[in-house]
Amino acid sequence: MSEPRVVVISGGSRGLGGALARDLLARGWTVATFSRKPSPLVEELQRDEVGGRRFYWQELDSNAHPKVQDFALGVARRFGRIDALVNNAAMVLQGLLTLSSPEDIHRTISLNVESTILLTRACCRVMLSQRSGSIVNVSSLNAVAGHAGVAVYSAAKAALDGFTRSLAREVGPRGIRVNSVAPGYFDSEMASSVLDDDDRARIVRRTPLRRLGTTADVVPTIRFLLSADAGFVTGHTLVVDGGVTC
Amino acid sequence: MQDMRNIVSAAVLRIAKIKDPGIAAVEPHHHLIEDLGFDSLDIAELVSTLEMTTSVDPFASTTASVADCSTVAALCDAYTKQ
Numbered sequence A: 001m002s003e004p005r006v007v008v009i010s011g012g013s014r015g016l017g018g019a020l021a022r023d024l025l026a027r028g029w030t031v032a033t034f035s036r037k038p039s040p041l042v043e044e045l046q047r048d049e050v051g052g053r054r055f056y057w058q059e060l061d062s063n064a065h066p067k068v069q070d071f072a073l074g075v076a077r078r079f080g081r082i083d084a085l086v087n088n089a090a091m092v093l094q095g096l097l098t099l100s101s102p103e104d105i106h107r108t109i110s111l112n113v114e115s116t117i118l119l120t121r122a123c124c125r126v127m128l129s130q131r132s133g134s135i136v137n138v139s140s141l142n143a144v145a146g147h148a149g150v151a152v153y154s155a156a157k158a159a160l161d162g163f164t165r166s167l168a169r170e171v172g173p174r175g176i177r178v179n180s181v182a183p184g185y186f187d188s189e190m191a192s193s194v195l196d197d198d199d200r201a202r203i204v205r206r207t208p209l210r211r212l213g214t215t216a217d218v219v220p221t222i223r224f225l226l227s228a229d230a231g232f233v234t235g236h237t238l239v240v241d242g243g244v245t246c
Numbered sequence B: 001m002q003d004m005r006n007i008v009s010a011a012v013l014r015i016a017k018i019k020d021p022g023i024a025a026v027e028p029h030h031h032l033i034e035d036l037g038f039d040s041l042d043i044a045e046l047v048s049t050l051e052m053t054t055s056v057d058p059f060a061s062t063t064a065s066v067a068d069c070s071t072v073a074a075l076c077d078a079y080t081k082q
Helices: A015-026 A040-047 A065-079 A102-130 A151-174 A189-194 A197-206 A215-226 B002-019 B040-054 B072-080
Strands: A006-010 A030-035 A055-059 A084-087 A133-138 A176-183 A237-240
Touching: A006 A015, A006 A065, A006 A102, A015 A030, A015 A040, A015 A215, A030 A040, A030 A065, A040 A055, A055 A065, A065 A102, A065 B040, A084 A102, A084 A215, A102 A133, A102 A151, A102 A176, A102 B040, A133 A151, A133 A215, A151 A176, A151 B040, A176 A215, A215 A237, B002 B040, B002 B072, B040 B072
Parallel strands: A006 A030, A006 A084, A030 A055, A084 A133, A133 A176, A176 A237
Antiparallel strands: none
């Protein structure tokens, strides 16, 4: 029997990251993730007989940059490899730019961009030694199309897409693929914090497929990009938005 | 110290053999780029592999640069100084 593939997921304790962790564990992956605090999902997966061997969680703030890098190296030593990385941890800063504080702007860019890049750097170093790996950056519809009130968040997610393309060129010769998934509005804790019922209704009207997305729409897309079925896909941003941007 | 030199030399040889299966050994005087044909990605792979193996990265700070280690000997020196 071959060894399970190992995936690092940032922010895998809840929401999209949590759904992805559960999905990949069910499909035989080993999942390593971190978050600022445990969640019911983390506690459930730690208790599970199989998960106890193939699920590793650490309490860690994404903005603690040196510790995020140490986490990746620790995972590689614990499981012997890192086959995939999903950069999912994110925060939204909602509000007009001119009313946003410099501190909030810095924190949004630091978590969404700098932390992601540093975690990717650490995991990439492991993947380079293996000459294989797959990285998926969770971007956003807001990186592809502009929306008032999320300028800083949009900047951060657009940065991830640029990072995706250039890194794909850089590490492609070593068998490491790098892609982005740009979800549209989907039912999540993050969306719930910024969308009211009127917002949701307006989005549904604008969406060709006439509904909000769900994590069940996004998880398979990430799983596809991590898989051998996407073996010739790299440097790409795959938009999952029900057609909003088409 | 000699163990570290052996580890570093073995890591260099592993990558050199991927590039040229006919190569039998690497010598301390070999230049990574001019003699062994390493490019920047090879050097990045080398540093990453050695970090995984030894938990050492002499180039993590800004005071030392892998670009200063043009030969196998210089690279071994960088790792044995840690």
